[in-house]
Amino acid sequence: EDQVTQSPEALRLQEGESSSLNCSYTVSGLRGLFWYRQDPGKGPEFLFTLYSAGEEKEKERLKATLTKKESFLHITAPKPEDSATYLCAVQEWYNNAGNMLTFGGGTRLMVKP
Amino acid sequence: DARVTQTPRHKVTEMGQEVTMRCQPILGHNTVFWYRQTMMQGLELLAYFRNRAPLDDSGMPKDRFSAEMPDATLATLKIQPSEPRDSAVYFCASGFSGSGTDTQYFGPGTRLTVL
Numbered sequence: 001e002d003q004v005t006q007s008p009e010a011l012r013l014q015e016g017e018s019s020s021l022n023c024s025y026t027v028s029g030l031r032g033l034f035w036y037r038q039d040p041g042k043g044p045e046f047l048f049t050l051y052s053a054g055e056e057k058e059k060e061r062l063k064a065t066l067t068k069k070e071s072f073l074h075i076t077a078p079k080p081e082d083s084a085t086y087l088c089a090v091q092e093w094y095n096n097a098g099n100m101l102t103f104g105g106g107t108r109l110m111v112k113p
Numbered sequence: 114d115a116r117v118t119q120t121p122r123h124k125v126t127e128m129g130q131e132v133t134m135r136c137q138p139i140l141g142h143n144t145v146f147w148y149r150q151t152m153m154q155g156l157e158l159l160a161y162f163r164n165r166a167p168l169d170d171s172g173m174p175k176d177r178f179s180a181e182m183p184d185a186t187l188a189t190l191k192i193q194p195s196e197p198r199d200s201a202v203y204f205c206a207s208g209f210s211g212s213g214t215d216t217q218y219f220g221p222g223t224r225l226t227v228l
Contacts, residue, residue: 036219043220046216099163100169102158104155
């Protein structure tokens with residue numbers, strides 16, 4: 001059974017204090033690992049997809065990396081507007097339902113000015 | 114700006130009443146997903162459609178929940194009868210299978226409160 005574990009559950013940072021969020025996963029065959037951002041009262045917003053170990057993607061202050069067992073979301077010099085819950089999800093190779101995502105519990109990030 | 118839309122955004126109802134939630138997927142997408150989000154369980158997949166055909170609904174309580182796609186522009190999730198434990202935020206997401214990215218795009222959600 002797929003397992004996706006995110007840590008920490010909550011993270012408080014000062015503005016400008018860089019850090020990383022972790023997503024550990026266990027799947028038979030990874031098709032893709034997805035990162036989403038969710039603001040209170042809104043639906044998850046797509047950030048990145050990573051497909052193979054060693055792959056990296058960047059968007060503004062965010063950089064996502066992938067290994068065979070985990071993914072990191074690095075946040076460089078965060079700003080208060082980066083405060084949100086960050087969700088990771090995995091998609092596994094299935095015979096007939098390959099689009100399904102299994103989500104982790106999320107990391108709630110709070111950036112103080 | 115293509116978005117998934119959901120109605121209603123908020124619903125308060127009494128136990129035993131029927132609840133219907135609607136979703137309009139992004140035009141051109143051929144996959145639709147229904148999720149439920151609670152503080153305790155996080156995001157859980159309830160049902161999954163591809164080209165309007167149900168592919169997986171193993172996460173859905175079959176005795177009271179039903180999901181359908183009457184046409185390519187409308188997906189519905191119905192609860193009958195509703196119970197207090199159904200209180201949650203229900204999200205619809207759509208995507209395109211076969212594009213290589215298989216990214217799911219989420220709607221704003223329906224916040225359901227069952228009293």
